[in-house]
Amino acid sequence: MTASVDAATAAPALAVQGISKSFGERQAVRDVSFDIAPGELLAIIGPNGAGKTTLLSILAGIQQSDAGSVAQPQDTTARIGWVPQHTAVYGKLTVAQNLRLFAKLEKVADPDATVARMLDQTGLGERADEELGRLSGGNRQRVNIAVGLLADPPVLLLDEPSGALDPRQRERLWGFITALTDRGTAVIFATHDIAEAERHAHRVLVLADGELLFDDAPAELKRVAKADDEHDLEQAFVGFLRDRGH
Amino acid sequence: MRWMLLKDLQILRRSKLLVGLLIVYPVAIALLIGFALSSGPEKPRLAFLNQIPATQNTINFGSEKIDVKVYTNELFDAVDRIDVENREQALQKVRTGEVLAALIIPSDFVMKLSNGGFNSATVEVVYNGDALKQSFVESTVESKLALADAALARQINKVASGYIKVITTGGEINALGQTFELLGLTASKKLLDETLRDAPRDITRKLQPLQNFANIGVANIDRFNDVLNTVERPVEVSETVLSGRRTPLDTFAVALAVTVSLMFVCVLLASGLLALEREENTFSRLARGLVPGGWLLAGKVVLAAACAFVVTLAMLLGISAFVPLDYGRVALWILAIAASGIAFATLGVAIGSLAREVRAASLLALMLALPLAFLALVPSGGVSPLLYDVIQVISAIFPFKPALDAINNAINDADTNMLVALAHLAALTLAFGGAAYWGLRRFAAG
Numbered sequence: 225m226t227a228s229v230d231a232a233t234a235a236p237a238l239a240v241q242g243i244s245k246s247f248g249e250r251q252a253v254r255d256v257s258f259d260i261a262p263g264e265l266l267a268i269i270g271p272n273g274a275g276k277t278t279l280l281s282i283l284a285g286i287q288q289s290d291a292g293s294v295a296q297p298q299d300t301t302a303r304i305g306w307v308p309q310h311t312a313v314y315g316k317l318t319v320a321q322n323l324r325l326f327a328k329l330e331k332v333a334d335p336d337a338t339v340a341r342m343l344d345q346t347g348l349g350e351r352a353d354e355e356l357g358r359l360s361g362g363n364r365q366r367v368n369i370a371v372g373l374l375a376d377p378p379v380l381l382l383d384e385p386s387g388a389l390d391p392r393q394r395e396r397l398w399g400f401i402t403a404l405t406d407r408g409t410a411v412i413f414a415t416h417d418i419a420e421a422e423r424h425a426h427r428v429l430v431l432a433d434g435e436l437l438f439d440d441a442p443a444e445l446k447r448v449a450k451a452d453d454e455h456d457l458e459q460a461f462v463g464f465l466r467d468r469g470h
Numbered sequence: 471m472r473w474m475l476l477k478d479l480q481i482l483r484r485s486k487l488l489v490g491l492l493i494v495y496p497v498a499i500a501l502l503i504g505f506a507l508s509s510g511p512e513k514p515r516l517a518f519l520n521q522i523p524a525t526q527n528t529i530n531f532g533s534e535k536i537d538v539k540v541y542t543n544e545l546f547d548a549v550d551r552i553d554v555e556n557r558e559q560a561l562q563k564v565r566t567g568e569v570l571a572a573l574i575i576p577s578d579f580v581m582k583l584s585n586g587g588f589n590s591a592t593v594e595v596v597y598n599g600d601a602l603k604q605s606f607v608e609s610t611v612e613s614k615l616a617l618a619d620a621a622l623a624r625q626i627n628k629v630a631s632g633y634i635k636v637i638t639t640g641g642e643i644n645a646l647g648q649t650f651e652l653l654g655l656t657a658s659k660k661l662l663d664e665t666l667r668d669a670p671r672d673i674t675r676k677l678q679p680l681q682n683f684a685n686i687g688v689a690n691i692d693r694f695n696d697v698l699n700t701v702e703r704p705v706e707v708s709e710t711v712l713s714g715r716r717t718p719l720d721t722f723a724v725a726l727a728v729t730v731s732l733m734f735v736c737v738l739l740a741s742g743l744l745a746l747e748r749e750e751n752t753f754s755r756l757a758r759g760l761v762p763g764g765w766l767l768a769g770k771v772v773l774a775a776a777c778a779f780v781v782t783l784a785m786l787l788g789i790s791a792f793v794p795l796d797y798g799r800v801a802l803w804i805l806a807i808a809a810s811g812i813a814f815a816t817l818g819v820a821i822g823s824l825a826r827e828v829r830a831a832s833l834l835a836l837m838l839a840l841p842l843a844f845l846a847l848v849p850s851g852g853v854s855p856l857l858y859d860v861i862q863v864i865s866a867i868f869p870f871k872p873a874l875d876a877i878n879n880a881i882n883d884a885d886t887n888m889l890v891a892l893a894h895l896a897a898l899t900l901a902f903g904g905a906a907y908w909g910l911r912r913f914a915a916g
């Protein structure tokens with residue numbers, strides 16, 4: 225893995241400050257603050273119910289936070305790209321029809337050119353006229369991600385992007401995402417897969433019970449968790465959470 | 471909203487089964503109703519055994535003769551008649567199910583009518599004991615027997631009226647094989663009056679009761695015919711319709727069929743279209759401000775109501791091939807169907823906003839819509855007053871009842887207030903629209 229940006233010097237693509245969210249008595253997210261630089265790849269990891277999806281939903285604008293703010297210092301008008309955990313596209317429409325519909329809803333300047341570009345980027349040009357419901361899970365996920373990128377967002381949010389993919393499809397997906405960050409798109413993804421975070425992310429946020437416990441590079445997490453070469457990051461991560469009462 | 475509408479149309483175009491059902495369903499309903507209303511009930515098959523000897527096919531009332539076909543013709547215009555030779559054959563056909571019943575006219579039928587009086591003559595109906603078949607044929611046979619009785623009574627009345635006329639005005643009468651010349655009451659009174667005018671006082675006094683009898687007889691002679699008419703039709707039915715117009719049953723059935731079809735198409739389609747957004751997880755994308763919640767709901771309502779409008783109007787035109795409808799009221803049809811469709815579709819999106827998948831939405835829509843339709847049709851007096859009040863309240867908070875009122879008024883000029891029904895539908899549209907919007911927000915927040 226090579227970090228393509230210097231997060232300390234670049235102006236953040238997204239600045240998150242003091243986000244909190246409760247559902248009744250349960251506090252899903254507690255005073256979470258961080259920022260992400262253009263071209264940075266940020267992983268949010270944590271156990272089930274840690275608040276990862278809730279945090280991403282707030283960043284995507286699907287849910288309102290109870291407190292805190294989300295800002296895009298570089299471009300206040302640009303919409304944040306959003307790729308939900310489960311494919312959120314119409315199974316009865318073709319690949320091209322799905323892309324064209326969301327391009328028009330996103331009000332992109334030239335929908336047809338944008339659709340052509342996304343078909344090219346996702347490598348689905350030959351399957352443009354196939355109904356989405358007939359594609360494999362991996363191809364549906366590629367369309368799912370392509371829809372999130374239609375408006376060429378400066379920040380892309382992905383919730384468990386590789387959960388339903390086989391290893392070959394995962395590899396292709398991460399190649400695609402890495403290409404995005406190389407072009408300057410800031411990418412935040414939530415995952416259960418610690419190894420995937422270690423392998424691909426420039427930075428890792430550890431959430432547990434809505435609380436941000438860690439915000440640094442994966443190597444630093446390994447060091448803090450006292451993981452040596454014989455212990456992988458997943459074991460270190462479990463120990464890290466245990467040491468902090470989670 | 472335009473792109474979402476186009477997208478929904480594209481999805482419908484690919485959902486061939488759903489669209490096929492949307493077309494087939496109202497066409498099937500229209501055809502069923504049309505055939506049911508335009509063709510009478512099927513004639514039950516009856517075995518018929520006429521045991522009256524061929525030489526005794528006339529009923530004698532004095533010198534007058536009535537052909538027994540007066541009776542049997544009335545019976546057989548409503549049944550499919552299978553002639554049999556004897557009683558055993560008749561019973562066998564009933565047992566084997568070849569006929570639903572057997573009608574046996576005994577050999578003494580004519581004789582009893584002629585000699586023993588009308589009430590003593592009997593006909594025999596044999597059923598096979600199957601309750602379902604018996605109930606099917608029983609009402610037909612009984613009503614036709616009553617009609618045959620009435621036809622025979624009319625003939626007897628006619629004969630009796632002839633006798634009364636001869637007794638009143640005089641004339642020839644045949645009895646016991648001889649012809650007699652009758653003077654008649656009117657002529658008798660005249661002769662008696664003329665004779666008594668010049669008769670001695672004691673003769674006049676003695677014959678005074680006879681003169682009084684003749685006077686009373688002549689004065690009341692018309693009442694004899696009234697009495698005979700009363701015997702022929704003991705109870706005459708007089709129909710009174712309260713509060714103005716009356717809707718014929720067949721055209722009310724058309725309004726009912728249209729309303730039920732409109733409800734199903736609207737509610738199922740609208741709820742399904744909205745639930746599809748959640749089933750496909752696309753709602754989370756749309757909820758980010760791509761499509762405002764109000765526009766999303768409006769799009770589903772408009773599309774479902776428009777589809778149902780086309781389907782229902784086609785259905786009405788199909789039914790009009792069987793049941794005559796007033797095309798002069800077509801503008802009111804359009805208004806009532808459009809307003810009802812929007813109200814039903816809004817109920818549909820309210821249901822869709824509660825469901826996470828299309829199947830659940832469809833099931834919920836069916837479970838809600840069917841009982842509501844039945845409840846709205848419960849007549850006052852059919853249940854206890856308290857229960858009826860409860861039913862009225864439940865019917866008032868769902869669109870079926872006002873939609874039926876509006877459509878019945880539009881099609882049949884029924885005695886329901888169209889404006890009140892439309893205002894009711896508008897209020898329900900707003901209420902269910904609000905509920906659907908709240909449901910969407912609740913889902914987005916969750």
